[in-house]
Structure formats: structure tokens, C-alpha cells
Amino acid sequence: MENNTRGGDAPVKCELEANKNYAWCTCGHSENQPFCNGAHKTAKATTPLIFSVEEEKTAFLCTCKLTKNPPYCDGSHN
């Protein structure tokens, strides 16, 4: 979407808890990357991706928003 932007140039390492809903920012405007802070509303950009994991894990979440495997970094920021 044209109102989206890069939220960063590198992924953020996150400790994800099992069975908890996370809202990954898809628009790049959040100042709380990689998570949504509601900024997409004023930016008129895309809404967050809600996701959860079945087991606790460490993950690198995308901030550039170019990943083909959201919410995970796939190296597209390079």
C-alpha cells in the first residue's frame, strides 16, 4: 500500500510467549517496531497482522515490511 513505509532496516529479536496474540505492524509507521501502536490509523496505511506461536521461542521479526514470510525476517531488508 502506498501509505506504508519501512519501519526499520534490520529485524528485531523478540522472545515470543506461547499462545499469546501479537500484533505485528505491517505499515511501518509504528514507533514500537516490530509491533503495531495504532499509527496505521492516522497514516491511513495497512492494519496489523495478528499472530501467535504454539511454543515459546525467540524470533527475528521484520521491520522493513518487505519480508515474504511475515512477521519473520527473510533477509529482504538487505
Ligand code: FES
Ligand atoms: S502501526 Fe503499523 S500496522 Fe498498526
